[in-house]
Amino acid sequence: MRVLIKGAGVAGLVAAHELARRGAHVTVAEAGADVGAGASGCAGAMLAPCCERESAEEAVERLGRHAVAWWQAVLPGAVSVTGTLVVAPARDAAEIDRFAARTGGHAMLDGDAIAALEPDLAGRFRRGLLFAGEGHLDPRAAMRHLRLVLADMGVDFLFATDAGRLRRDGFDEIVDCTGIARAPRDPELRGVRGEMMLLRSADVTLSRPVRLLHPRIPVYVVPREGGTFMLGATMIEADAAGPITARSMMELLNAAYALHPAFGEAEILETGVGIRPAYADNLPRVFRDRGEIVINGLYRHGFLLSPWTARRAADLALGTGEETESDHEADRERSIA
Numbered sequence: 001m002r003v004l005i006k007g008a009g010v011a012g013l014v015a016a017h018e019l020a021r022r023g024a025h026v027t028v029a030e031a032g033a034d035v036g037a038g039a040s041g042c043a044g045a046m047l048a049p050c051c052e053r054e055s056a057e058e059a060v061e062r063l064g065r066h067a068v069a070w071w072q073a074v075l076p077g078a079v080s081v082t083g084t085l086v087v088a089p090a091r092d093a094a095e096i097d098r099f100a101a102r103t104g105g106h107a108m109l110d111g112d113a114i115a116a117l118e119p120d121l122a123g124r125f126r127r128g129l130l131f132a133g134e135g136h137l138d139p140r141a142a143m144r145h146l147r148l149v150l151a152d153m154g155v156d157f158l159f160a161t162d163a164g165r166l167r168r169d170g171f172d173e174i175v176d177c178t179g180i181a182r183a184p185r186d187p188e189l190r191g192v193r194g195e196m197m198l199l200r201s202a203d204v205t206l207s208r209p210v211r212l213l214h215p216r217i218p219v220y221v222v223p224r225e226g227g228t229f230m231l232g233a234t235m236i237e238a239d240a241a242g243p244i245t246a247r248s249m250m251e252l253l254n255a256a257y258a259l260h261p262a263f264g265e266a267e268i269l270e271t272g273v274g275i276r277p278a279y280a281d282n283l284p285r286v287f288r289d290r291g292e293i294v295i296n297g298l299y300r301h302g303f304l305l306s307p308w309t310a311r312r313a314a315d316l317a318l319g320t321g322e323e324t325e326s327d328h329e330a331d332r333e334r335s336i337a
Contacts, residue, residue, distance in 0.1 A: 003317060004029060004171040006163040009040035010139070010302045011295045011309060012177035013146050017074060018310035019175075020153040022318055027156040027171070029163035031181075036143040038179055039274030042196050044222050044232050045139035045303045046209050047071065048084050050105035050131045052301065059283055060301055063308040068135045070307040075145050081135040082208035085109075085117060087125040089258055095213035096127050106131045120205050120260060136209050137303060138224050173317045174292040180239060180277040182296055186289075189296060191239025191275040195248045196232035198270040203262035204229070212259050219255040228269065231256050235300070244271040276300055286312040293317055 001024045005012045008030035016026045030037065049064035071079045086106075088095040100106060106129040115122035117130065147157070158166075168174065176182060183189045206223040222230040234248045249271065256263035278299040279285060285297045286309050293316050295309045314320070 001025065001172045001318065002170065003027070003173045003175060004163065004166060005175045005177055007038075007177035007179060007181075008032070008035040008143075008147075008157070008159075009038050009177060009179060010036070010043070010143060010306050011040075011179070011298055012175070013143060013150065014306040015175055015177060015295060015310040015313050016150050016155050017146065017153070018307075018314045019317060020150065020155050022314055022320070024173075024318070025154065026150075027158065028150070029158045029161045029166060031160070031162060033159055034144075035147045036140055038181075039194070039276050040143065040302055041140055042194060042232075042272040042274035043139045043302055044196070044209070044220060044230055045137040045142065046084065046134070046220070046222065047079065047136060047304055048131065048134040048209070049304060050103055051084050051086065051134060051211065052304065053104070054099050054102045056301070057281065057283060060305065064301065064304040067304045067307050068133070071135070071137060071142070071303075074149065075137075075142060078142050078145060079135045079137055080208070081133070083130050083132040084134045084209050084211060085114070086129040086131070086211045086213060087114065087121070087259075088127075088213040090126060092214055093127060095215065096129060099213060100129055103129075103131075105133065118206055118208075118210070121210075124260070136222055139303065142303075175313055175317065176289075176292050176294045176296070179296065179298075180275045182294070183239070183277070186294075186296070188279055189277055190237070190279070192278050192299065193236040193238045193240065194233040194274045194276055194300065195236075195244045195252070196230060196272050196274070197244070197249070197252055197268060198228055198230055198272075199256065199263060199266040200226070200228045200269050201262055201266035202227050203265065204260050210259060212255055214255065217251050217255060219252060221256060221259055229256075229263075229266075233300070239275050241273055241275055244273055276302075284309050286316065288316065
């Protein structure tokens with residue numbers, strides 16, 4: 001079977017891997033110049049199903065529970081499985097109890113335990129939560145690595161290409177993974193703007209993602225190589241893709257400073273904006289429309305849920321597997337209920 005995948009974000013790349021693994025001949029067409037040109041390149045890439053349950057439906061935790069194992073198997077060494085640490089300033093200590101009540105799979109920590117995990121945070125937080133089995137990736141490095149894996153599997157790439165102009169009769173199936181670009185053809189799809197920053201500091205060391213709780217502006221800091229940190233992310237109900245706003249930059253930097261004052265002297269390496277595609281329930285959908293298979297609505301869970309959406313799409317394309325559309329609808333109905 002010959003399959004065309006539109007879009008080389010995380011959803012498209014993971015779908016390409018699943019289809020190629022099952023024997024399909026896959027071509028990936030991307031409008032940008034490289035993989036991850038859209039929202040995926042601005043992601044935190046945290047594989048944190050238990051943490052995400054705090055603000056997401058139960059289906060996100062359930063469908064994402066195998067994501068760490070999938071990424072470890074496909075990209076050995078790319079996943080850091082050091083867990084997720086959740087903390088809150090003393091004035092917002094009640095947020096820890098609220099977060100704990102909405103999630104599972106965590107251990108409650110006191111100040112000494114936090115200091116043992118993250119020495120640079122010693123004396124700064126009295127209580128926290130550790131989600132020990134969770135992991136994270138560097139999204140851009142992971143997608144570049146996955147592109148090489150796919151090339152070795154025989155997947156073809158067409159960059160700077162309008163997939164709509166390719167001859168449809170050259171493919172048995174088409175999988176649309178174009179994210180928010182599909183919105184003009186899908187009135188249920190909306191854009192959620194996420195803004196992020198990359199900082200570099202020689203004065204702070206973190207071994208795992210840290211989520212700093214705040215009643216209004218919760219943020220996360222994700223460590224990467226070379227003393228760099230990804231700081232994100234805002235969630236603004238808008239599809240404008242312009243530069244980061246002054247308000248968002250100040251709020252993100254204030255949060256980083258609250259986590260550790262040394263971030264006040266950090267270098268700002270980059271700011272970025274990604275428009276996350278989402279449906280009303282903030283859950284992904286995999287379905288057929290006008291002769292194509294569509295993967296969309298991954299919202300802020302692209303790296304976490306793309307292994308599941310890829311399996312679902314491959315089942316539809318190849319007519320295999322046990323999941324059916326009614327199973328997917330039941331998942332959505334249970335999560336909404």
